[in-house]
Amino acid sequence: MIARPPETPSIRRRIASMLYEALLLAAVLFIAGFVFTAIFHSPLPPTLRYVFQLYLLLVTATYFIWYWLHGGQTLPMKTWHLRIVRTDGQPLRLKQACLRFLLALIGVGLGFGILWALLDRERLFWHDRMAGTKVVMSNGR
Numbered sequence: 001m002i003a004r005p006p007e008t009p010s011i012r013r014r015i016a017s018m019l020y021e022a023l024l025l026a027a028v029l030f031i032a033g034f035v036f037t038a039i040f041h042s043p044l045p046p047t048l049r050y051v052f053q054l055y056l057l058l059v060t061a062t063y064f065i066w067y068w069l070h071g072g073q074t075l076p077m078k079t080w081h082l083r084i085v086r087t088d089g090q091p092l093r094l095k096q097a098c099l100r101f102l103l104a105l106i107g108v109g110l111g112f113g114i115l116w117a118l119l120d121r122e123r124l125f126w127h128d129r130m131a132g133t134k135v136v137m138s139n140g141r
């Protein structure tokens with residue numbers, strides 16, 4: 001029997017996962033922020049605010065990159081039966097996961113990264129197209 005390649009999930013499913021991801025990430029950043037302010041005491045002086053913002057960015061990057069490298073799924077992605085792989089179907093490498101994160105910050109942050117999928121022949125988001133990655137349906141569904 002020949003194995004079929006995993007199918008590309010709908011844009012709606014990927015956006016639903018992203019909304020769930022935003023809720024979970026808000027909780028992660030709340031806890032990280034609490035730890036930071038407990039150490040450095042609130043209110044933060046102006047110079048420490050930039051350090052705090054960089055710290056939250058690093059927490060976010062660590063969260064996504066770690067999960068992408070360890071199974072290709074965050075909790076919301078597991079819930080929605082999604083997984084990130086390279087375009088050849090193999091797991092991401094560290095360099096590729098970091099690139100995908102940085103490109104997603106730009107593309108999603110500016111808004112065109114998701115709209116790109118409406119025009120892309122494989123319905124890939126901009127950051128996936130540029131990083132050589134894709135979101136596929138996981139075995140759970």
